[in-house]
Amino acid sequence: MTIDNFIRRLTSLGLAITLFIFIAAYSIIGTVLPQGLQREFYMESYPSMGSIITSLQFDQVYSSWIFRILLFLFIVNLSGCTLKILPGQLKKMNKDHFPKPKPDGDNLHAENMDLQIFRGILEKKKFRIVEDEKGFRASKHRVGNIGSSITHLGIIIIILGSFIGNMLAQEGFFNMLPGDIKGFPEYGFSLRLDDFKLGFRDNGTVDQYYSDVTVLRPEGEEWSDTLWVNNPLKVDRVDFYQTSYGWANSLSILGPEGEEENTLLRNGESYFYQPGHLTVYLYGYFPNMALTSMGEPITMTEQEINPYYAVILYEFGNHVASEILEPGQEYQFKDFTLAFNDSQLYTGITYRRDFGYIFVMLGSLLMTLGLVFSFYFYPKHILVEENSVRTITRQNTWGFEYQVRQLVQQSVEKEE
Amino acid sequence: MDLVYFEELMFTIAFGGYTLSSILFFIFVAMKKERVGKAAIGLAMAGFGIHTLAIVLRVIESGRLPFTNQFEFATSFAWGIVLCYLVLHFAYRFTGVGAFVMPMAFLVMGYASMLPKEIKPLMPALQSSWLYIHVGTAVVSYGSFAVAAGLAAMYLIGERQKASGDGKTVLPKSEVCDYLSYRVIAFGYLMLTLVIVTGAIWAKYAWSRYWAWDPKETWSLITWLIYSVYIHLRFNRGWKGKPAAWFAVIGFISVIFTFIGVNNILPSIHSYR
Numbered sequence: 258m259t260i261d262n263f264i265r266r267l268t269s270l271g272l273a274i275t276l277f278i279f280i281a282a283y284s285i286i287g288t289v290l291p292q293g294l295q296r297e298f299y300m301e302s303y304p305s306m307g308s309i310i311t312s313l314q315f316d317q318v319y320s321s322w323i324f325r326i327l328l329f330l331f332i333v334n335l336s337g338c339t340l341k342i343l344p345g346q347l348k349k350m351n352k353d354h355f356p357k358p359k360p361d362g363d364n365l366h367a368e369n370m371d372l373q374i375f376r377g378i379l380e381k382k383k384f385r386i387v388e389d390e391k392g393f394r395a396s397k398h399r400v401g402n403i404g405s406s407i408t409h410l411g412i413i414i415i416i417l418g419s420f421i422g423n424m425l426a427q428e429g430f431f432n433m434l435p436g437d438i439k440g441f442p443e444y445g446f447s448l449r450l451d452d453f454k455l456g457f458r459d460n461g462t463v464d465q466y467y468s469d470v471t472v473l474r475p476e477g478e479e480w481s482d483t484l485w486v487n488n489p490l491k492v493d494r495v496d497f498y499q500t501s502y503g504w505a506n507s508l509s510i511l512g513p514e515g516e517e518e519n520t521l522l523r524n525g526e527s528y529f530y531q532p533g534h535l536t537v538y539l540y541g542y543f544p545n546m547a548l549t550s551m552g553e554p555i556t557m558t559e560q561e562i563n564p565y566y567a568v569i570l571y572e573f574g575n576h577v578a579s580e581i582l583e584p585g586q587e588y589q590f591k592d593f594t595l596a597f598n599d600s601q602l603y604t605g606i607t608y609r610r611d612f613g614y615i616f617v618m619l620g621s622l623l624m625t626l627g628l629v630f631s632f633y634f635y636p637k638h639i640l641v642e643e644n645s646v647r648t649i650t651r652q653n654t655w656g657f658e659y660q661v662r663q664l665v666q667q668s669v670e671k672e673e
Numbered sequence: 674m675d676l677v678y679f680e681e682l683m684f685t686i687a688f689g690g691y692t693l694s695s696i697l698f699f700i701f702v703a704m705k706k707e708r709v710g711k712a713a714i715g716l717a718m719a720g721f722g723i724h725t726l727a728i729v730l731r732v733i734e735s736g737r738l739p740f741t742n743q744f745e746f747a748t749s750f751a752w753g754i755v756l757c758y759l760v761l762h763f764a765y766r767f768t769g770v771g772a773f774v775m776p777m778a779f780l781v782m783g784y785a786s787m788l789p790k791e792i793k794p795l796m797p798a799l800q801s802s803w804l805y806i807h808v809g810t811a812v813v814s815y816g817s818f819a820v821a822a823g824l825a826a827m828y829l830i831g832e833r834q835k836a837s838g839d840g841k842t843v844l845p846k847s848e849v850c851d852y853l854s855y856r857v858i859a860f861g862y863l864m865l866t867l868v869i870v871t872g873a874i875w876a877k878y879a880w881s882r883y884w885a886w887d888p889k890e891t892w893s894l895i896t897w898l899i900y901s902v903y904i905h906l907r908f909n910r911g912w913k914g915k916p917a918a919w920f921a922v923i924g925f926i927s928v929i930f931t932f933i934g935v936n937n938i939l940p941s942i943h944s945y946r
Binding site: 618 | 886
């Protein structure tokens with residue numbers, strides 16, 4: 258295979274179609290198979306396919322080398338294809354360019370039509386008219402010629418922008434209680450949570466959740482703002498997102514000699530109390546507790562109307578008790594006394610610094626613009642000669658012919 | 674009696690209108706009587722008007738556009754199908770197209786009628802103006818793809834009729850179905866692109882990532898890729914006729930899976946029930 262041949266194939270439509278299909282097929286696998294789990298999961302869940310799944314990286318489809326190769330080939334193909342077609346498209350944008358009509362195309366000329374009236378109608382429709390010895394040529398929307406190249410360029414920018422952006426992006430997640438300060442020395446500021454509150458609807462369900470924060474700078478400057486879902490906070494180039502919330506519950510354990518240990522537990526967390534070889538597992542805090550028909554505790558709302566803690570105790574790893582406790586209620590186990598005194602809402606905030614987003618948006622804009630050019634501002638040409646009206650377009654042959662037929666009809670009606 | 678009662682009543686009447694319209698369209702295609710065709714169009718328009726009223730009542734009741742759960746999207750989707758069909762009808766006056774499009778509106782309405790219709794308050798992630806742009810473009814896009822699939826089915830049946838030598842037909846010429854199907858797909862494709870782009874912008878605001886390979890996102894991309902193949906083959910390889918028609922149908926199957934399949938089968942942050 259010669260180099261020319263290789264390049265032709267690499268930039269061919271055939272390869273583009275093949276890549277579309279492979280990328281789609283590979284993506285489907287990612288939606289059907291659970292992603293990013295331990296190798297053992299796949300070996301146990303799919304005994305006959307487990308090794309194939311992991312070796313072909315079907316367990317991490319979108320970050321796999323196969324997917325990256327497909328996207329790389331796609332970029333090469335799309336870039337090559339665009340470079341190949343762009344010179345021809347630019348040539349077609351020249352106002353002197355006028356394509357030849359298809360030999361088998363319909364003649365839309367009507368018997369009673371007046372060419373001058375028809376020309377006037379076309380001028381009103383913003384066609385550019387050029388006269389020649391046999392009649393005239395009308396053209397419109399030459400910019401549509403480069404529509405596909407603009408779309409391709411947009412897609413290239415999206416893929417490269419997102420790839421590089423994701424590589425360089427910095428992100429993380431943290432929880433905060435009111436009063437906590439989270440430092441970001443690498444960005445030169447800190448974030449203090451002043452307050453966190455839930456917004457309730459009339460029926461007690463959570464409508465929205467809000468974090469009141471203050472940005473602190475080393476030089477003493479500070480400013481406050483509120484984050485909620487769909488309203489991130491931008492500090493320099495870092496975005497902060499309201500992501501989650503929960504209850505932090507204060508547990509205290511009192512030993513036989515009055516020694517006290519205090520800690521904060523979230524739902525589903527446990528605390529190991531060394532002196533008693535005791536593990537306190539907080540099954541959940543239920544601010545407005547009710548029991549299901551199966552006896553399972555649930556919370557009706559997040560409002561603290563009927564608060565209870567569901568606690569499970571293990572001694573030396575063995576289950577010893579399951580209790581429902583009120584706030585402040587003491588529970589005695591052997592020489593130890595434990596109590597959950599109160600609960601406080603904490604906020605979960607995600608931060609992300611991503612340079613790629615601006616490129617993705619630019620690419621999306623170009624892609625959409627290119628499609629609009631391709632589909633709605635596609636080049637339209639009409640060749641009008643004596644007893645002959647012929648349309649020339651690649652994009653919408655029948656539709657354009659239909660429109661021109663109507664214009665011809667209009668010119669006939671005006672003549673009459 | 675409150676607004677919800679009237680909304681359900683209007684929904685049911687619209688459903689009935691679409692059902693009868695579909696039946697009349699079939700009769701029109703079979704008997705080739707123009708009056709029946711006109712009645713079918715009239716019923717489709719009346720159904721659409723009443724359906725719009727049902728949606729308006731829901732908007733008044735909920736204080737927002739009906740785009741937030743499966744029922745609301747299904748009823749909007751059916752509305753989008755009929756809207757696209759009526760626009761096409763008034764642009765080109767091909768009555769027979771209704772026989773292939775209105776049954777789809779009927780099926781989607783049927784699906785909607787089986788879903789819980791209660792109005793739920795918006796969860797925090799959905800409290801954004803992007804909801805209306807993102808889902809609104811999806812309604813139009815999916816509606817267009819449904820109409821395109823109907824046109825493609827009409828092409829396939831028209832070709833079969835041609836092969837079997839059936840003489841008179843009220844269906845548009847195969848060539849016309851083929852072209853219209855392509856143009857409607859082009860419009861739907863542009864709208865689907867906007868769905869994906871606006872979804873990415875919204876996701877960036879709500880979840881910090883503009884793309885997270887969530888099944889819904891991924892299936893939207895897959896649908897976009899399928900229609901990309903169609904558009905490239907059509908434009909560059911002159912793909913027309915049967916293969917193009919089958920592709921339009923396959924594309925619509927992907928649309929349906931993205932809507933119903935992903936919501937019900939695949940775990941997704943987009944599964945709003």
